[in-house]
Amino acid sequence: MADSHLVFVLLALTLIAFVWGRWRFDVVALASLLAAVLLGLVPSDEAFSxxxxxxxxxxxxxxxxxxxxxxxxVVDVIAVQVLKVGDRLLYQLCALVGLVVVLSGFMNNVGALALLLPVAMRMAKEHNTSPSVLLMPLAFGSLLGGLTTLIGTPPNIIISSYRASISGERFAMFDFLPVGGAVALVGFAFIVVLGWRLVPRRAGKASLDDMFDTANYLVEVSVGEGAKAIGWSLARFQRKLDNSVPVLAVVRGEQRYAGHAFYGVLREGDILLLEAGPEEMAMLEDKAGLRVGLAPSEPERVDDDEASASHDSNGAIGAGSDDDAAASRAGESAGEGAGESPAVKGDDATQRARHLAARAKGLVERDERDAEQQQALEQTRKATRDDSGKVDTEGLHLIEAVVRTDALLVGRTAVELRLHHQYGLHLIAVARDGSRLRQRLHEIRFRAGDVLLLQGDADELGESLAMLGCLPLARRNLNLxxxxxxxxxxxxxxxxxxxxxxxxxxxxxxxxxxxxxxxxxxxxxxxxxxxxxDGPVLVLLAAMIPVGQSLETSGGAKLVADALLTLGSQWPPMAMLAGLFVCCTLLSNVINNAAAALLMAPIAASLAKGFDVALDPFLMVVAVSASCAFLTPIGHQSNTLVMGPAGYRFGDYWRLGLPLTLVAMVVTVPLVMWVWPL
Known part of the structure; x- marks a missing residue:
């Protein structure tokens, strides 16, 4: 098989693996590179160039x-002002999208989005707005901002480097601004005036309690006398319950200890603050011998006549009489009621009265004990509930975080990662597509875009999340x-x-x-x-650069260009530029935009050579279209990051993304031909 055909087979398999998503894109890219070396498409001494x-x-x-x-x-200084824009949605969109467009031109667009995402969540909460209205415009704004400068997005850097390899001259810092800036400006106007109306309003929540319905799942469980869990550590407790019941806190007396930081053993009288549903509550009773709450015990059932006698005797005790007096009255009453001589029935009646009186006294003592337990519970609840009676999570250091596409967690479970032992984190709940997952936590394999509810030390949460590749969504204390x-x-x-x-x-x-x-x-x-x-992105670039070059050196790019030239031989160059825009945009929506730019650049160069026109317009169209990944949540990390917090579904993105892509194409093609003449 000719090298030009081999490279197409390899690229087809690579694209399938990218779209399938079974393996991370950096692993796929590295495998593609090594396969190209083994097939002789890339010289071995240039494999890692x-x-x-x-x-x-x-x-x-x-x-x-x-x-x-x-x-x-730098960003926080500006973000402080963003929070002051008021409660009009138009002003909020202008502030958020405008700021992310500007920032993305001079820093990584995912980084710009990550900085403003907590600000947008706070704004949505304070103004009672659904986050879904703000987050998709924010994500798309970060992509538009990257079009404006050389360093705004990896495709611009790749296209500049490719131009240098062909003509010996790179695109300068602001060479992208005339076209990219115009597309960003028109796209910004479209989003804030009309586009946001096309975004589906999903049930994504702006606060921790709303996202996970925390109050509905936090329960207090007492370690009662004889409970199996007495003497267990929390680690053993978790193992016994299949790691399915997170412990947020242990209350002992008036002290409350965060679950992730409690290393003692459980004692009688401890109160556990747990995340548990009905299934888990049954498991607590069965495997650990724990019961929910400390409600007073219900009195044993007695017969009607016994209850009546008990009531009378109880009243006598309450008045200060002794058991004999109660028994005497009971005996007289019994004798008279029966019409029989007290000498005959008096002894039996007296014994029965004494029995009922003793039983009544026992019930009173038990009620007193239960009252004391209830009082202790109420005192304990002061440590676990706020003034409104809701469970107080203050001081438990709970935080929401969204899983990035390159996160260490993707495809793994909390048990495999040893979240608590390795990172000091307790997994409390997981939300996906805007709703809480009901699976057992140890069975959940994390996906990009999942929102996690985690508990950990306040001073170490940020570091642990960074190591795992998660982006915190909790209220952000802006640092000036x-x-x-x-x-x-x-x-x-x-x-x-x-x-x-x-x-x-x-x-x-x-x-x-x-x-x-x-x-x-x-x-x-x-x-x-x-x-x-971002290690995975760098590996992707480094691995795909030689593979992209093999597309050109093997003659594969020329074959594609010749086929397109034959197909569109009667088309004007503007139509061919529009076709190139469509092809590159579709590709960037299913694979990484940097990979799309690497693969399409040689084809664009071959097209320019086939038409015998300037190279720059074709490269500029590839640069813009590779960053217009507005149709799917997998086309760009920015799209993936907002999916979980906003509750978007896969098919939501094209509603705003398709018209925005058409707007970008209508602006790009004629402007490229004007700024960069053929």
């Missing part, structure tokens, strides 16, 4: 600088940053941009130098820099 490619270095540097902006408080650090971050970034504009340094060197200076000056810890680098 992509890891040193300028596009990969540039993307890594932008990710580090974006994290530096966050730590310096340190003025000196903020000014220094902007100055360093400004100098890097100036060096690029004046052609003093290529983008990869200028931005890498800026990232290094940020670290040397101590403006960001080194570990934060490494965490900011």
């Amino acid at each position: 992509g890891f040193g490619h300028p596009a990969v270095i540039t993307v890594a540097a932008v990710l580090v600088l974006s994290r530096g902006f966050e730590l310096a408080g 940053g340190q003025p000196r650090r903020l000014a220094a971050s902007l100055a360093i970034f400004g100098l890097a941009i100036a060096a690029m504009l004046l052609d003093w340094l290529p983008a990869s060197v200028a931005l890498a130098l800026a990232a290094l200076v940020t670290l040397v000056l101590g403006m960001m810890p080194l570990r934060e820099a490494y965490r900011a680098i």
Whole structure:
């Protein structure tokens, strides 16, 4: 089989694996690269040349600088003002979408969305707005903003590097602005004026309690006398109950201990604050001998005549009489009622009266004990409930977090990850597509876009979530940053941009130098820099660059271009540009946009050569269309991140995404031909 045919087979299998989603896209890309080497499509000595490619270095540097902006408080200074826009939805959309468009032009668009997502959630809660109305416009705005500059999105960097490999000259920092800026501006206007009306209003919730119905599942369970759980650690408790009942807190006396931080053993009288439904409650009773609450015991049933006698005797006791007096009265009453001599029946009546009196006394003592237990429960509840009677989660350090596409959790369970032992986190609940999952927690395999309710130490939550690849959605305490650090971050970034504009340094060197200076000056810890680098995206780029080149070197790109030229030989170049836009957009909605740009760039170059026209218009169309992944939640990480918090379904995205894509194409094609003449 010819190399040109082999590369098509390989790419087809790669695309199928991307769409299937069984393996992460970085693993698929690396497997595709190694297969290309084994098939002889990529020379073995060039297999890993992509890891040193300028596009990969540039993307890594932008990710580090974006994290530096966050730590310096650059975005928070602006976000404070966003929260003051008022309760009109138009103003909220303008503020959120406009800000994310601007930020995405100068930092990673996923990073910009991650910073503003908690702000949007807070805004939705404060103004009683469904998050679904705000989050899709916010995600699409982050994609539009990336069109405006060289560093706004990986496809722009890839196209610039590809142009340099063909013509020896790269696109400059703001070469994308005339076309990309116009598309972003028109797209922004469309979203805030009309587009948001096309977004389905889903049941995504803006608050922790609403998202997970926490109040309906938090129950208090007492460790009673003789309970099996006495002497158990919480770890053993979880194992016995198949890790299906999260313990949020242990209340002992007037002290309350967070479940994730309690390492003692359970004692009689402890109260456990649990997340449990009816099924789990039955399991608690069966396997641990625990019962819900401490309600007073119900009195034993007695016969009507016994109850009457008990009442009389109880009354006598309450008046201060002794058992003999009660028995005497009972005996007289019995004798008279029977019409018989007291000498005959007196002894039996006296014994029965004494029995009933003793029984009544026992009931009184039990009622007193239950009253004391109830009083103890009420005192305990002061530690677990607020003034309104609802379970008080304050101090339990609960947080919502959304699973990113590149998260360590994807495809794994909490047990496999050892969330508590490795990361100090308790998994309390999982929501998917806007509703809480009812499966047992240890059976749930996490997916990108899932929203998790987690518990952990307040000081370590952020670090643990970052290690796992989760984005916190809880109320964000905006940090205004340190003025000196903020000014220094902007100055360093400004100098890097100036060096690029004046052609003093290529983008990869200028931005890498800026990232290094940020670290040397101590403006960001080194570990934060490494965490900011999106490893899966870099592996994807590094692996797909040689595969994309093999499409050109094997002659595969020329075959595709020749077929398109034959098909559209009578079409004007504008129609061919529109067709290229459609093909690249469809591809970017099912695979990563960077991979789409890598695969379509050689085809665009072959088309330009076949038409005997300038290369730049075709490359610019690929750059714009590769970032117009508005049709599906899997086309871009920004789309995936908002799916869970907003409660979107897979088919919701095209409602706004399709008209927005058409708007982008109508603006892009004629503007490209005007700014970059054929």
